[in-house]
Amino acid sequence: MELKFYQENNATIIEIIGSLDTMTAPEYEKQMIEMIDGGSTVFIADCTQLDYISSSGLRVLLMTLKNISNKGGKFILFGMQEPVFEVFKICRFDNLFTIVADKSAALQSIA
Amino acid sequence: MLKNRSLRFKLSAFILTGTILVAAVLFSYYYSVSRKLILESALTNARHLTMETVNSVENVFRSTAKIPENLVYVFETGVTDEKALYRFMETVVKNNTELFGSAIAFEPGAMVPGVERFAPYFYKNNGQIVYSNLSDPAYNYHLQDWYQIPKELNKPVWSEPYFDEGGGDIIMATYSVPFRWPNDGVNENKFRGIITIDISLVWLKQVFEELSIYETGYGFLLSQSGKFLVHPDPDNVMNASIFDIAELQQDEKLRELGRKMVRGQTGFMNIIEPVTGQEVYLCFAPFPSSGYSMGIVIPTAELFAGLTRLNRNVAIIAVLGLLALFGVISLISGRITEPIRRLSGATTLIGQGDFNAVLPKIDTNDEIGQLMRSFETMQIALAEYIENLKKTTADKEKIEGELRIAHDIQMSIIPRTFPPFPDRSDVDIYGILESAKAVGGDLYDFFLLDENRLGAAIGDVSGKGVPASLFMAVTRTLLRAKSMNMKNASPGKIVTSMDIDLCTENDASMFVTFFYFILNLKTGELEYCNAGHNPPFVLDEDGEITAIDTVHGFPLGVMEAEPYETGKIKIRPGTRIVLYTDGVTEAENEARELFKEKRLLETLKLMKDVQDPKEITLAVKKAVKEFTLEAEQSDDLTMLVINYLGGNYTSK
Numbered sequence: 194m195e196l197k198f199y200q201e202n203n204a205t206i207i208e209i210i211g212s213l214d215t216m217t218a219p220e221y222e223k224q225m226i227e228m229i230d231g232g233s234t235v236f237i238a239d240c241t242q243l244d245y246i247s248s249s250g251l252r253v254l255l256m257t258l259k260n261i262s263n264k265g266g267k268f269i270l271f272g273m274q275e276p277v278f279e280v281f282k283i284c285r286f287d288n289l290f291t292i293v294a295d296k297s298a299a300l301q302s303i304a
Numbered sequence: 305m306l307k308n309r310s311l312r313f314k315l316s317a318f319i320l321t322g323t324i325l326v327a328a329v330l331f332s333y334y335y336s337v338s339r340k341l342i343l344e345s346a347l348t349n350a351r352h353l354t355m356e357t358v359n360s361v362e363n364v365f366r367s368t369a370k371i372p373e374n375l376v377y378v379f380e381t382g383v384t385d386e387k388a389l390y391r392f393m394e395t396v397v398k399n400n401t402e403l404f405g406s407a408i409a410f411e412p413g414a415m416v417p418g419v420e421r422f423a424p425y426f427y428k429n430n431g432q433i434v435y436s437n438l439s440d441p442a443y444n445y446h447l448q449d450w451y452q453i454p455k456e457l458n459k460p461v462w463s464e465p466y467f468d469e470g471g472g473d474i475i476m477a478t479y480s481v482p483f484r485w486p487n488d489g490v491n492e493n494k495f496r497g498i499i500t501i502d503i504s505l506v507w508l509k510q511v512f513e514e515l516s517i518y519e520t521g522y523g524f525l526l527s528q529s530g531k532f533l534v535h536p537d538p539d540n541v542m543n544a545s546i547f548d549i550a551e552l553q554q555d556e557k558l559r560e561l562g563r564k565m566v567r568g569q570t571g572f573m574n575i576i577e578p579v580t581g582q583e584v585y586l587c588f589a590p591f592p593s594s595g596y597s598m599g600i601v602i603p604t605a606e607l608f609a610g611l612t613r614l615n616r617n618v619a620i621i622a623v624l625g626l627l628a629l630f631g632v633i634s635l636i637s638g639r640i641t642e643p644i645r646r647l648s649g650a651t652t653l654i655g656q657g658d659f660n661a662v663l664p665k666i667d668t669n670d671e672i673g674q675l676m677r678s679f680e681t682m683q684i685a686l687a688e689y690i691e692n693l694k695k696t697t698a699d700k701e702k703i704e705g706e707l708r709i710a711h712d713i714q715m716s717i718i719p720r721t722f723p724p725f726p727d728r729s730d731v732d733i734y735g736i737l738e739s740a741k742a743v744g745g746d747l748y749d750f751f752l753l754d755e756n757r758l759g760a761a762i763g764d765v766s767g768k769g770v771p772a773s774l775f776m777a778v779t780r781t782l783l784r785a786k787s788m789n790m791k792n793a794s795p796g797k798i799v800t801s802m803d804i805d806l807c808t809e810n811d812a813s814m815f816v817t818f819f820y821f822i823l824n825l826k827t828g829e830l831e832y833c834n835a836g837h838n839p840p841f842v843l844d845e846d847g848e849i850t851a852i853d854t855v856h857g858f859p860l861g862v863m864e865a866e867p868y869e870t871g872k873i874k875i876r877p878g879t880r881i882v883l884y885t886d887g888v889t890e891a892e893n894e895a896r897e898l899f900k901e902k903r904l905l906e907t908l909k910l911m912k913d914v915q916d917p918k919e920i921t922l923a924v925k926k927a928v929k930e931f932t933l934e935a936e937q938s939d940d941l942t943m944l945v946i947n948y949l950g951g952n953y954t955s956k
Contacts, residue, residue, distance in 0.1 A: 215767060215768050215938075247890070247939065248745075248764060248765070248767065249766055249768065251766055251815075252766035252767055252814060252815060253813075255813045255862060256812075256813035259863075283817070283836060283837070283838055284815075284835075284855075284858060284859045284862075285836050286858070286862075289862065289863070
């Protein structure tokens with residue numbers, strides 16, 4: 194897994210590339226905590242290149258969501274592939290997270 | 305070959321080989337040049353010696369040849385008187401010691417008109433001068449070679465040497481000179497006859513004997529026809545020719561030499577001496593006046609005797625020098641490699657595990673000193689590393705031991721005795737839980753709430769390992785506690801109550817997907833609550849497969865939200881409920897493909913007529929294993945299959 198961060202319209206965009214599972218979740222958790230502690234509050238996760246997510250991956254996304262929400266921020270996901278979205282749907286996380294189709298929709302929702 | 309030898313041996317061997325090669329090249333060059341120089345100088349000397357001999361012998365022949373010229377002079381001064389001629393001839397024979405005899409043979413009527421043959425001959429016999437006339441008609445000197453040949457050639461001729469039997473068996477040769485007169489330029493100058501002198505060739509033998517040619521070298525003399533006139537072997541003299549010997553020995557080279565010599569050529573040849581069989585160098589040259597040819601024989605071995613002696617001495621010095629060099633090299637290389645040998649000994653000890661082996665002390669700062677210091681550093685680092693490794697290994701073993709115990713504890717909190725209710729005919733259950741790690745986050749559980757109601761659950765904690773296993777244990781404990789406390793509560797209520805407890809102080813954001821149902825074994829009524837878990841499958845009594853796909857909310861521990869609701873279905877006897885975690889559908893093979901629900905459904909279809917929950921469970925497990933093959937198990941693999949048989953509860 195690889196994470197790429199960049200700023201756009203006051204939001205921090207995170208490209209999650211590869212697989213978010215037990216092996217890679219701790220690395221995601223570490224980098225995200227650094228970003229959140231750095232003061233950013235509005236995050237948009239680009240899931241177009243996220244190939245697979247396990248329950249460990251869901252846990253760290255959930256933790257990100259809780260952390261950002263506690264600080265009054267926003268965490269939006271977009272571009273989710275069908276198999277990943279299936280996992281979200283099984284545990285109803287599609288109701289928990291704000292998931293939109295593409296980046297422009299994501300940017301619109303924080304405007 | 306050298307691979308197994310010591311450094312000292314190799315060093316010595318290489319240096320010595322190099323030295324020997326250089327010495328050998330130098331020596332062979334020096335030897336071939338010396339040999340060439342010696343040969344050149346020897347051949348030059350031989351030529352000089354030959355030419356000297358030729359010159360001195362020629363002098364004798366030339367002075368002898370003057371005698372007949374003087375006799376001719378008699379006629380030129382007008383002495384035509386017979387008596388005066390006799391006197392003059394007698395005086396000449398008497399006064400010339402080398403002269404054995406002399407004859408003047410005239411053409412018919414040249415001296416005395418009308419006399420056919422006139423040839424006075426004076427010769428020495430026992431110190432007396434004897435007169436004889438060769439005019440015997442039977443002898444007819446006009447037809448003899450010594451008369452005919454010079455006459456025809458019109459020039460002086462030396463005869464083939466011969467033994468004079470009357471004159472005391474000595475080798476002689478006759479010199480015949482044609483003469484003409486008058487020489488006054490007025491009258492016709494006509495051929496008048498032949499003047500001969502007989503001279504002994506005994507002195508030639510002495511000339512050759514006095515030649516000093518190395519140890520056994522010698523000179524020899526051949527006549528015009530190749531006959532030996534002088535030779536160290538007296539048997540050859542006047543008896544054999546060089547061609548006879550060549551014929552006898554079948555020696556073509558010797559024959560060629562003979563031909564060259566008889567033709568009057570000068571030169572060198574390298575031949576095999578017929579008597580001794582040794583290789584010899586031969587220098588030959590002719591006597592121009594007589595047509596004889598002389599040769600000088602130099603045995604090659606003697607020619608190079610000096611060089612051979614020198615070679616032997618050089619070889620001895622070389623061997624002694626090389627031995628000394630070997631000693632020195634051996635000593636030096638021994639000194640150089642000695643610390644390496646000691647180091648090698650110490651490293652062998654270290655290699656065997658003795659990290660405190662004492663390394664040899666080296667004070668030098670050369671490569672060996674540096675090697676030794678590097679080795680010291682390595683030894684210390686190695687010892688530290690091994691010490692750390694031991695400690696780490698011990699720690700790891702301790703943790704692994706603890707994890708094994710944790711695994712046993714975890715396994716002991718889920719029911720694992722099958723069949724669980726051997727005395728009941730209305731339900732049968734089988735379950736498996738195989739953790740990817742020592743401890744896992746999956747769980748299943750079942751229990752009888754009362755005589756007719758069965759509670760059963762399956763769950764999957766996010767993540768793996770120890771944190772997940774602790775969360776799993778908490779979940780299972782809560783389930784048992786809530787179910788026992790609220791025996792008549794619906795699954796939705798139980799799950800909601802569990803969620804509230806699990807959300808409290810859940811900083812790690814751990815959560816558990818959870819499916820819980822209560823089955824009335826009498827009526828087949830099934831109440832369930834799904835908290836974000838994979839929908840279970842139902843195989844009804846006809847083999848139809850459906851999913852219980854209603855999900856009532858988030859997994860437990862995510863957040864306190866609306867209370868979970870309860871779903872209801874009714875099943876008939878012969879229905880099998882298959883609960884599983886994503887360890888089944890998301891099992892990964894080496895190509896990173898997932899097993900997926902599709903494959904699970906295909907497997908279940910094959911099992912539609914199978915009632916035994918164990919058989920169904922193991923069939924799915926087998927299909928998963930056949931799919932993943934060698935790939936490492938990525939997630940906990942958990943299944944729980946309930947076979948509802950229905951009918952009245954009867955104790956078996």
